[in-house]
Structure formats: structure tokens, C-alpha cells
Amino acid sequence: MQVVTAQCRELVEVFTGLRPRQFQRLVRAVHREGGRALGPDRPGRPWALTLEERVLLVAMYCRTNLTMRQLAPLFGISPAAVGRIISRHGPLLVLAPGKRKPGRHQVLIVDGTLVPTRDWTVFTSSKNYRYSANLQVLIKAETRVVLAVGRPLPGNRNDCTAFAESGSEDACGNATVIADGGYQGTGIFMPHRRQAGQDQLPDWKEQHNASHRRVRARAEHAFVRMKNWRILRDCRLKGEGVYWATSSVAHMHNLALSRA
Incomplete structure (x- = not known):
């Protein structure tokens, strides 16, 4: 039985530190980075969770630092599935580099x-x-x-x-x-x-x-x-996990500062 879902807005804000609209921006950024490799029609074993819930799992992992054994029953999947989701989706949450380098006025x-x-x-x-x-x-x-x-x-x-x-x-x-x-x-x-x-x-x-x-x-x-x-x-x-964890947190920190 799954306890945490992306449809429950109150839980999303508690477990990620992001408001629902900010969390949706994070999901869209992950989808852009991962592309078709994250789609349900990709070859291989199907994902146990939807993309929103996979992103929620990784964001919740960063926010709470719960172990995979602790996260697994909250999402109704096995600890091994949690590990696969974190290792595959975690690097996709990183802060994207700016299109232009900062100028002299900054x-x-x-x-x-x-x-x-x-x-x-x-x-x-x-x-x-x-x-x-x-x-x-x-x-x-x-x-x-x-x-x-x-x-x-x-x-x-x-x-x-x-x-x-x-x-x-x-x-x-x-x-x-x-x-x-x-x-x-x-x-x-x-x-x-x-x-x-x-x-x-x-x-x-x-x-x-x-x-x-x-x-x-x-x-x-x-x-x-x-x-x-x-x-x-x-x-x-x-x-490199330390890098993507810090960069992902920086990305979510920026989203939390935004008014969207």
C-alpha cells in the first residue's frame, strides 16, 4: 500500500520543501533532462511509479535523508526499486548551467x-x-x-x-x-x-x-x-553522488525562492 503520492499536495510541500507549482517545475526539468528514457514506453522493465512520484521520491530522499529501507514502504515498492530510482533520477535534478556567463554588472x-x-x-x-x-x-x-x-x-x-x-x-x-x-x-x-x-x-x-x-x-x-x-x-x-546531491538541493533551493 502506497502512503505518499504526488497527488497529495500537503505531503509534497512537507516532504520536499516546495509548493505544488514549484514541484511541477522540478518535474518538467527532470523530464527535459531525461527525455524519452524516462517514458513509460521505454524498453526494459517498467517503472513502478509515475514520473511525478519518482521525482517526489528523490526530492524526499534529499529533504529527509531517510534510508532506502525507510522510503520503500512509504511508496509501496522494494528497497532495490528505491535505489534504482535514486541512482537513475538523482543526477537529473541537478542545477542546470546558465546559458550565459555572468557579466560585469553582476x-x-x-x-x-x-x-x-x-x-x-x-x-x-x-x-x-x-x-x-x-x-x-x-x-x-x-x-x-x-x-x-x-x-x-x-x-x-x-x-x-x-x-x-x-x-x-x-x-x-x-x-x-x-x-x-x-x-x-x-x-x-x-x-x-x-x-x-x-x-x-x-x-x-x-x-x-x-x-x-x-x-x-x-x-x-x-x-x-x-x-x-x-x-x-x-x-x-x-x-559523484555528493555533487549531484548538493547541486540538486541548490536547484530546489532556487525553486523555493521563486514566487511561482
Whole structure:
């Protein structure tokens, strides 16, 4: 017996963090990415659930971080079927790259976040005392919308190195980018620092730092909202799964910010 269905709007909002119209936009995006390979007339074993319910299952997995054994009875299918749906549809939820790179008039914020993971073969112990991946995230300063998510790197990699290696630097285009003091040598706008032997900064530099902090805090606000999807608190996926989980959460975060 199936407990959770896509037709129950109240459950959709509770288990995905998206309003019904936002969830339908997510379903359409998955359908565009998957195309005919997700259709009911495709060759091979038929899907046990409709496309809407498959997308609901993956979104619910990201939101609640329930295990496959816990999700299976809620959808009336086997744990193996849940695993197949997650592995096949999960990468289709990722944030689509922008058609154009940001221009000079745009202001972006870049910051790294640590996503704890169980994959000890790829990622390493980091400053949160857990095996984590370093994900560089680009955020539009005006809207708090996530523009891009970099490729995952070991959690002990510093941000100035991860910014270039993850591909985030290429995604910035010609935009003005600001960040905290961990991005030295990258050409990004950072807070002013005291020089050797300097007791305090001049007043104009303190004012610049204060305004810089107010804008940069929007990235932290975005991270707090994104980590309402609990998969970013303890990701059990291996390898590239950490990337698609974070990018999928960024996609749903953007949809949740929209008024549709």
C-alpha cells in the first residue's frame, strides 16, 4: 500500500520543501533532462511509479535523508526499486548551467561548505572533524539564488585552491566576486586586513569591511536554507553522488525562492 503520492499536495510541500507549482517545475526539468528514457514506453522493465512520484521520491530522499529501507514502504515498492530510482533520477535534478556567463554588472558571492560523507576513499577528515567534501558555491548577491556548484574536493582542501580546481572560477565569467579572507591570491574582493605592526585599520577600511560582511552574510543565509535538505548534513552517497546531491538541493533551493 502506497502512503505518499504526488497527488497529495500537503505531503509534497512537507516532504520536499516546495509548493505544488514549484514541484511541477522540478518535474518538467527532470523530464527535459531525461527525455524519452524516462517514458513509460521505454524498453526494459517498467517503472513502478509515475514520473511525478519518482521525482517526489528523490526530492524526499534529499529533504529527509531517510534510508532506502525507510522510503520503500512509504511508496509501496522494494528497497532495490528505491535505489534504482535514486541512482537513475538523482543526477537529473541537478542545477542546470546558465546559458550565459555572468557579466560585469553582476555581483556574486563565493563560499565553500563542508558536506559530511561516508565515502572515505575519496574525501578526507576536515576541520569539522568528519570526513567531508568541500563544495564551492556561487550565489547571486541580490537574490541569494545559487548560480553554480563546483565539483567536490576533499574537505581538507583550502578554499583558494578549491575555487580554481572545482571549476567555480570559470563559472564566474566577468562578474565582480566577493568572498571571505580565505581566498587570497585569487583576485576576489576580500575584507581589508591589518598589516604587520598595525594596531587597527583606518576608519574607511572598517566601513568597507562592515558593508562587505553584510553582503557576504547572504551566502551563509543560503547555506542555512540549503541544509534544511538533510542530505547535506550526512550524505551517504559515494563519489559523484555528493555533487549531484548538493547541486540538486541548490536547484530546489532556487525553486523555493521563486514566487511561482
